[in-house]
Amino acid sequence: MSSLGRVADAVEAYNGFVDAEVRRARADPEFGAELRTKWAAIHASVGQTVSPTGTLLPRLALPATDEPGAIAEYLLGQGLPGEFPFANGAYREMYLDRREGGEEPTRLFAGLGLAEDTNRRFHYLAGHQTSTRLSTAFDGPTLYGLDSDHEGVLGKVGEGGVAIDTVEDMARLFAGFDLVAPNASVSMTMNAPAPAILAMFVAAAKRRFGPDCVPQLRGTIQADMLKEVQAQNEVIFPIDASLRFLCDMVEWCIPHMPRWYPISISGYHIAEAGATPVQQAAFTLSNGFAYADMFRARGLDVNRFGPRLSFFLDCGLDIEYLVLGRACRRIWAVGMRDAFGAGPKAQVLKLHTQTSGRSLIAADFKDNLTRTAVELMLSYLNGTNSCHSNSADEPFTTPTEEYVRLASHAQSILLEETGVFKHTMNVLSGSPGLLALERQVEHAILDVFREIDTLGGVLQAMDQRYQRGKIQESAHRYERQVYSGERPIIGLNRYAAPSPAPRVPLARTSPVKQRLQVERLRAFKARNSRRAPEALQRLGNAARARGNIFAELLSAVEVCSLGQITACLTDAVGKFRPMV
Amino acid sequence: MVVASPKAGARRHTQPSPLRLLTAVPVCDGHDSAVTTINLELARNGAEVVYLGYHCAASAIARAAVQEDVHAVGLSSYNGGHAIFFAEVLAQLRARGAGDIPLFGGGGATITPADERVMKRGGVDRIFFAGTPLAEIVAAVKGAYSRELGPGARLRGDRALGRAITLAEGGARGARAAGRARGADRAGRAFVLGVAGPGGAGKSTLIDELTSRFLRRVSAGRVAILANDPSHPDSGGAILGDRVSAIYAQDDRVFFRSMATRGSPTGLSAAAPEAIACLRASGEFDLVLVESVGIGQEGDPFGVFGRGPRMADAVLFVLAPHYGGRIQLQKIAMLNGSDLVALNKCDQPAAKAAMVEVAARLALNGRDQLLHGTAAARHHDPGVDRLYAEIARLAGLEAVAPGAR
Numbered sequence: 004m005s006s007l008g009r010v011a012d013a014v015e016a017y018n019g020f021v022d023a024e025v026r027r028a029r030a031d032p033e034f035g036a037e038l039r040t041k042w043a044a045i046h047a048s049v050g051q052t053v054s055p056t057g058t059l060l061p062r063l064a065l066p067a068t069d070e071p072g073a074i075a076e077y078l079l080g081q082g083l084p085g086e087f088p089f090a091n092g093a094y095r096e097m098y099l100d101r102r103e104g105g106e107e108p109t110r111l112f113a114g115l116g117l118a119e120d121t122n123r124r125f126h127y128l129a130g131h132q133t134s135t136r137l138s139t140a141f142d143g144p145t146l147y148g149l150d151s152d153h154e155g156v157l158g159k160v161g162e163g164g165v166a167i168d169t170v171e172d173m174a175r176l177f178a179g180f181d182l183v184a185p186n187a188s189v190s191m192t193m194n195a196p197a198p199a200i201l202a203m204f205v206a207a208a209k210r211r212f213g214p215d216c217v218p219q220l221r222g223t224i225q226a227d228m229l230k231e232v233q234a235q236n237e238v239i240f241p242i243d244a245s246l247r248f249l250c251d252m253v254e255w256c257i258p259h260m261p262r263w264y265p266i267s268i269s270g271y272h273i274a275e276a277g278a279t280p281v282q283q284a285a286f287t288l289s290n291g292f293a294y295a296d297m298f299r300a301r302g303l304d305v306n307r308f309g310p311r312l313s314f315f316l317d318c319g320l321d322i323e324y325l326v327l328g329r330a331c332r333r334i335w336a337v338g339m340r341d342a343f344g345a346g347p348k349a350q351v352l353k354l355h356t357q358t359s360g361r362s363l364i365a366a367d368f369k370d371n372l373t374r375t376a377v378e379l380m381l382s383y384l385n386g387t388n389s390c391h392s393n394s395a396d397e398p399f400t401t402p403t404e405e406y407v408r409l410a411s412h413a414q415s416i417l418l419e420e421t422g423v424f425k426h427t428m429n430v431l432s433g434s435p436g437l438l439a440l441e442r443q444v445e446h447a448i449l450d451v452f453r454e455i456d457t458l459g460g461v462l463q464a465m466d467q468r469y470q471r472g473k474i475q476e477s478a479h480r481y482e483r484q485v486y487s488g489e490r491p492i493i494g495l496n497r498y499a500a501p502s503p504a505p506r507v508p509l510a511r512t513s514p515v516k517q518r519l520q521v522e523r524l525r526a527f528k529a530r531n532s533r534r535a536p537e538a539l540q541r542l543g544n545a546a547r548a549r550g551n552i553f554a555e556l557l558s559a560v561e562v563c564s565l566g567q568i569t570a571c572l573t574d575a576v577g578k579f580r581p582m583v
Numbered sequence: 584m585v586v587a588s589p590k591a592g593a594r595r596h597t598q599p600s601p602l603r604l605l606t607a608v609p610v611c612d613g614h615d616s617a618v619t620t621i622n623l624e625l626a627r628n629g630a631e632v633v634y635l636g637y638h639c640a641a642s643a644i645a646r647a648a649v650q651e652d653v654h655a656v657g658l659s660s661y662n663g664g665h666a667i668f669f670a671e672v673l674a675q676l677r678a679r680g681a682g683d684i685p686l687f688g689g690g691g692a693t694i695t696p697a698d699e700r701v702m703k704r705g706g707v708d709r710i711f712f713a714g715t716p717l718a719e720i721v722a723a724v725k726g727a728y729s730r731e732l733g734p735g736a737r738l739r740g741d742r743a744l745g746r747a748i749t750l751a752e753g754g755a756r757g758a759r760a761a762g763r764a765r766g767a768d769r770a771g772r773a774f775v776l777g778v779a780g781p782g783g784a785g786k787s788t789l790i791d792e793l794t795s796r797f798l799r800r801v802s803a804g805r806v807a808i809l810a811n812d813p814s815h816p817d818s819g820g821a822i823l824g825d826r827v828s829a830i831y832a833q834d835d836r837v838f839f840r841s842m843a844t845r846g847s848p849t850g851l852s853a854a855a856p857e858a859i860a861c862l863r864a865s866g867e868f869d870l871v872l873v874e875s876v877g878i879g880q881e882g883d884p885f886g887v888f889g890r891g892p893r894m895a896d897a898v899l900f901v902l903a904p905h906y907g908g909r910i911q912l913q914k915i916a917m918l919n920g921s922d923l924v925a926l927n928k929c930d931q932p933a934a935k936a937a938m939v940e941v942a943a944r945l946a947l948n949g950r951d952q953l954l955h956g957t958a959a960a961r962h963h964d965p966g967v968d969r970l971y972a973e974i975a976r977l978a979g980l981e982a983v984a985p986g987a988r
Contacts, residue, residue, distance in 0.1 A: 143611025143662045147638060155640050159611045236613030236637045241962060276616045365692030365713040398713060399692035401663070479623055480614045486716045495714055509695065511663070557691025577962030580788065581636050583619075583824040 005297050005460030007289050010338035011452040015446070017088070017337045021080045027069035037073035042074045045083065047391060052100075062099065063428045077433065081333075084386075084428060088336040090329045090441070091432050092386040093351045097505040098424040107132060108389045109414040112192065114140025114164035115401045116512045117520055119173035121165040126179065127404065128411070130526020135180055135187040137222075138391065140164035141200075146237045148196035150566025151520045160520055161512030163401055164192075167200065168524045168564045172541035173207040183212050189222035190267075195239040197226035198252040199568045201265075202556040223264035223313060226252065229290040229461065233470040236274035238580070242465070244576035250301050253410060257307055262315045266294065267355065274317035275468075276362050277478020280324055281444060283317060284331050285451035286470050291335065295343055309339060318382045319359035320374065328354050328385030329432075334448060336583060358385035360372050363398050367494030371395035376413050382392070382422055383417060384431055390414060401510040468582050523539040524564060530553075531562040538562050539571040546575035589616040600753045601819060601845075602630040602729045605653040607644050608637035609668045614661035617691070624717045628725065631843050636827035641668065641831045645675035647826060648684050650838055656709070656726040658688035660975035665694050666701055670771035673706045674696050680742050685728060687711070689720075736866035741838060744865055748840055751857035759802040764918055772806070773868040774861055774978030777885035777895030779850065779917055782877025784903045785927040787825050789959040789967065790872050797870060804869035807838040807862045810883075811851050814843040814874050825874070838868070849891065850875040856892050862955055866914070870978055880914045887920035897922040899970075902941070904933040912944045922977075925970055929956035 027036050050062040056497075063084065066077050084092030098108070098111065109132065115126045125137050142164040144156045150168050151160045160166045169174055181187055193200045201224050208216050226246045231238050238245060249266070256265035264326050269289030271277075289311065298308045314331065318324050335352035339345035339514040358378035372395045382390050392410040394402035402410070431437065458464040484490035491497045528535070538559040545555045552572075559568055604625060606618055622632045633651045635644060648656050656676075666771065667963045669688060676682055688694075689711035693704075699710040709727070711720050731753075735746050745818050790808060797806045803828055809824035823841035826832065832839040842852040850857070855873065862871050873895060877883035884896045895970055900921035906912060918924065918941075926934065938956055945952045957966035974980075 143664075146613075147611050149611065155610055155642070155671065158671075159609075159662060160664075163661030236615060241960070244962075261830075277620075289987030329816060399695060475616075475619050475623075479620050482620050486718065578830055580791070580828045580830050580960070583634065583636070583822075583827050 005456050006292050006342060007452045008456035009342040010292055010334070011449045011456065013341035014334055014337050014449060017341065018080075021076065024079055025072045025075045028075040033215075038071045038074045038078075039069065041078075042069070050235075054422055054426055057224075060427050062096075062426075064430050064432065066228065066433050070557060079435065082336075087340070087347070087350060089332040091352060091429055093332065093353055093388055095352070097388070097428060098383065098387060098418055099428060100425050102425045107134065107414075107418070109136070109385065109392075109411060109418075112138040112140050112190075112391050113402075113407070114142070114192075115510050117162040117516055118172045119178075119518075120161070120512075122176055123179055124404075124407075125177075128407070129180075130289075132411075135182075135184065136190070136389075137177065137180065137188070138190040138348055139176070140192055142166045144202075145565065146193065146195070148199070148239050148565055148569030150564050151517070151524050153566055156519050157514075157521070158515040166517075166520050167203070167565065168208075168520065169527045170203045170206045170560050171523070171527060173200075173203040174210060177207065182208055183216050185221075187221060189220075189225045191222070192233070194225050194227060195230050195237050195245060196565060196569060197224050198248050198553055199556055199560060199565055200224070200555065201226075201252060202560045205260075205283060205557060206560050210386050217259055218261055220260055221262035223267050225267045225269060225315070227266060227269045227290065229293060229465070230269050230273055230287070231419075232465055232472055232582070233273060233286060233290075234276040234278070238579040238581070240572060240576050241579055242462075244572075245579070246297060246547075247549070247571070250297055251553045252550040253298060253305065253308065254301055254310075254551060257303060257311065264311055266311075267313050267315045268294065269315040271315050271357055273318040273528045274319065274359070274473060276483060277475050278474045279317070279477050281447040282451065282473055282477060284327050284444070285448040285455075286474075287314065287316065288331055288334055288338075288448065289461050292338060292342075295339070301342075305339070305343050305345045306349050309343075310351075313353045313355065315355045315357070317359050317361075318356050318378045318385070318387075319362045320377060320381075322440065324378070324381045324445050325384065326437055326444055328356070328387055329437070330441050330444045332386075332449060334368050354385070355389045355391070356382040356385070357391040358382065358393045360393055360397055363393060363395065364492060364495055365398040366499060368395055368398060370494050371398070372409060372413070375410060376417070377419055379413055380423075384570075386429075396507045399509070400507060403508055403510055406507075432567055471582060528564060528567070534562040535567060539567060542568065543571045543575045546572055588726075596884050599729075599731065600749070601843075602725055603633065603651065603653045603749075604630055604655055604657055604724070604728070604887070605633045605635060605644070605648050605649075605651055606657045606659065607635035607639040609658060609662070609665070610638055610640050610661050610895045611664075612660060612662035612902045613637045614643070614659070617661070617689070618659035621657070621717065621720060622822050624721055625724065626815060626822045627818050628721045629712050629818050629820045631814070631821045631823060631979055633821075633823045633841050634827060637822075640833070641675045643908040644651055644672050645681065646741075646833070646835065646986060647839070648676060649679050649681050649741050651839055652732065652742075652749045653684065654730065654732070655687060655724070657715040658686070660688060660690040661693055665690055666667040666698055666705075669702050669707050670705045671847050680739055682706075685709075687724070687727075688916045691900070701971050725748050731985050740925065744838065744861060744867070745840070748854070749860045749862060752842065752852065754854075755857075772866070773863050773871045774897075774980075775871045775873060776974060776978070777864070777873050777875065779875040779878050779882065779884050779896040779898060779921070780899060780901035781879070781903075781906070782900045784877075784879075786874050789925060789927055789957060789970075790874055790903055791829045792831070792959045792964070792967045793872065793971055793974065794837060796968065798831060798834060798836060798982070800971075800975070801869060804981075805836045805838060805867050807868045807871045807902045808832065808840070809855065809858055809862070809871070809873045810839065810841045811855065811874060811876050812841060812843055816846075817849055819845070838862070844876060850878045850882050851894075859894055861908050869980055870974075877918070878912070883916055883920060888916070897974075899923040899925060899974075901925045901927050903928045904931050904937040906937070909931070909944075912940060918944055922952060923973060924954045925957045925966075926954065927959055929966060930958040930961060 018066045081090040081362035082088050085095035114121050143159040145167045223353050256263050268291040270283040274283040324421045332352045336350040340348045350404050358375045362374050391415050394410045398405040455464045542555040542559045545552045625632050637658040683706040688711040692713040717910050732749050738746050812823050814821040821843035844852050886893045886897050898921045900917040955970040958964045
């Protein structure tokens with residue numbers, strides 16, 4: 004049995020335990036009284052607040068019951084916010100009116116053109132936030148580990164994200180931001196070349212803030228190679244080597260970068276590629292457990308790496324999204340505790356959510372503002388720890404400033420202007436509809452776990468292209484539902500009006516800038532042409548010897564471009580063979 | 584372009600040739616959700632779709648279009664830079680004498696009407712915008728691009744060879760004449776290796792790894808690959824996806840052709856003998872690798888038992904450790920008929936016992952069959968090196984010391 008089978012067993016065993024405790028609470032007066040006493044203490048500990056219209060409210064919504072069975076079900080089956088099994092929230096307090104020093108959960112993703120263009124966008128976004136939270140999108144060549152002067156990629160330079168070839172580009176990208184400030188945090192959507200890109204980030208930070216800054220750097224890098232193979236297709240090296248390099252990076256980060264999350268286990272791209280909400284959750288969680296297996300096999304302690312894992316899910320408009328975050332937190336907590344022996348800090352699934360890009364369409368594109376607003380509401384009802392809201396113009400362009408601003412404001416309106424989240428935590432948690440849905444979703448996720456377990460585990464299932472096949476099937480079904488009208492999409496297959504092409508200035512990278520990037524890269528390579536070969540030699544040797552390559556990457560990025568590093572590693576370990 | 588039907592008498596089939604398309608996603612773009620959906624829909628409607636995958640270079644797309652001799656090329660682009668990329672594909676097609684192959688594409692809403700005007704001026708045939716129903720895309724593509732491909736007397740090089748195979752697939756005998764563009768003096772020296780085995784044994788990966796060794800160790804010659812895949816029994820369409828994982832076939836020294844079986848029950852296209860004859864006649868190739876579809880226990884795609892035409896100079900049978908035990912092994916006909924046997928995925932735990940069982944099975948034949956343990960998915964696998972050396976010896980290929988490049 005793979006660890007996934009053990010997780011499924013653990014969740015079912017835990018559900019059985021909760022049921023038994025509920026029965027005991029009803030049958031055993033002593034236990035019932037004990038629960039009532041505890042419940043009264045919890046109620047007494049909840050503070051109060053007054054809404055602007057004068058209504059007195061508790062800071063935390065709890066079920067209005069005094070029945071011991073219901074109390075047991077709530078405390079054990081869902082858990083208070085911040086308590087096992089965390090269905091109601093990862094932390095005790097979230098979203099409430101911010102006090103001094105609190106950070107908003109809004110994170111906006113940006114990346115366009117050259118490093119200085121994205122830097123300008125970062126400064127623009129920072130003007131709308133109290134804390135520095137920089138989330139970076141990279142262009143295609145960077146995501147595939149290619150230099151901007153690689154044959155045939157010039158048209159892709161700076162398109163859809165920022166072009167980063169060297170440590171100098173990285174320094175330009177974050178210029179003017181205090182990356183060692185306690186409330187600063189950087190996020191990089193970067194996978195196959197993640198180890199090299201993180202090394203560039205560390206090297207650039209050291210140049211600016213001194214060699215001792217590394218432990219202060221805070222943020223996350225996606226580095227989720229399993230979902231790349233399953234859905235997003237940005238893979239450079241064979242799967243085993245890709246995972247090995249990823250583990251090298253994680254192994255280095257755990258002791259050296261205590262504020263860094265070296266992996267963000269992502270369902271977003273799985274869902275965008277077509278997975279249903281249940282498939283998204285099941286594949287993402289199963290990937291998370293597969294990483295836990297890998298890190299343990301490296302000799303890392305689950306209580307040291309567990310707290311450094313974070314998750315990233317898509318939130319679309321299907322009903323399952325009402326509870327997806329809740330169900331995931333619960334399964335992760337039980338699985339980590341009971342199948343992996345993890346302590347409390349390693350049981351908490353920390354969740355970043357992004358609204359669905361796939362749900363946005365070009366026709367009547369301003370309707371996308373509404374779609375995103377609804378998805379944001381669902382995300383926060385799920386207790387997400389941070390959130391990115393998409394811009395309405397995304398179906399046709401890298402977001403323009405106008406729509407980025409609207410997307411950012413949507414979150415502020417929801418969290419600051421409306422009273423839904425800021426007065427009382429968990430206003431809707433525990434509603435019968437949510438709980439019924441959550442149980443169904445959990446069952447369906449465990450069914451997928453069993454199927455993957457039967458195939459031998461996540462890696463073996465992947466070899467048999469199980470996840471890819473399932474995702475493609477779902478994508479195809481979705482398309483057919485859209486075109487048959489079974490899945491209504493307003494403005495497309497319902498209430499469609501012939502709409503003129505949207506008039507939005509497109510964010511495109513000019514050929515002049517693309518050539519400038521190539522010139523800068525060539526100058527860097529020329530300047531370092533004498534030192535690069537030795538660094539590459541050492542890096543290649545480390546990769547061939549199957550040693551940890553991260554230390555070598557840290558010195559290689561000082562004198563080598565991303566493309567040079569990729570070529571060197573490809574030479575050592577080979578190329579990824581794509582799957583259909 | 585010359586468009587003429589082959590003579591009716593020269594045709595085996597009365598069906599017109601199916602629409603053949605090449606689809607791909609541009610370089611640095613991994614968005615394959617739309618293209619896989621469209622592939623499926625086109626195949627369900629009878630088209631043969633050669634899929635090249637995502638993150639494809641313009642040169643690889645043009646090379647594939649020529650070798651596969653498709654009616655049209657479709658690109659699905661979601662990462663921007665489409666105007667430049669489509670133009671580059673057109674330039675590469677023209678450079679390969681294939682400027683007549685129409686190029687169409689889509690990219691949701693990332694390709695705007697203004698972009699479309701620019702792209703069309705540059706020679707792109709058609710752009711499908713966001714929201715176009717799948718059925719409409721299929722109907723438009725079938726309507727615009729279905730046509731009989733004629734002999735094309737002016738075609739040269741791989742373009743001529745690709746067309747010769749198309750004519751063979753359409754039932755024309757003597758198509759090889761069209762393929763004899765160059766090197767007639769060298770005609771016939773190609774060594775043809777048939778590769779058979781059950782589905783999932785790793786034939787495609789192994790062939791690709793053999794290709795990489797050929798490219799490294801033979802300094803000048805070319806290798807050809809005929810990859811057979813089943814047609815869908817109901818629609819007649821097919822998704823031919825072997826090129827996706829053939830990473831070493833992205834080289835002008837490799838001629839790669841995907842063939843749908845079009846109802847042939849043998850495990851190979853009925854046109855395979857003619858296609859092989861075309862490849863031999865061209866005089867271009869030192870080695871021809873012919874991959875059968877996944878075969879069953881009785882399968883004999885290359886006619887080694889004399890029930891059909893013998894098509895290969897030697898046959899390699901590939902199997903994986905999970906063949907189902909000793910008794911199942913007894914029943915596999917190709918273990919009697921093959922010249923070489925590869926037990927692939929030999930890095931799996933079950934492989935040790937399997938090696939012993941397969942060796943014992945082969946010993947019963949009393950023939951000089953060589954068994955190799957290979958792990959084709961492993962980088963620089965020494966088992967594949969040994970298998971390649973054996974094939975090179977049989978084929979009389981130039982031998983360069985392993986490790987030399």
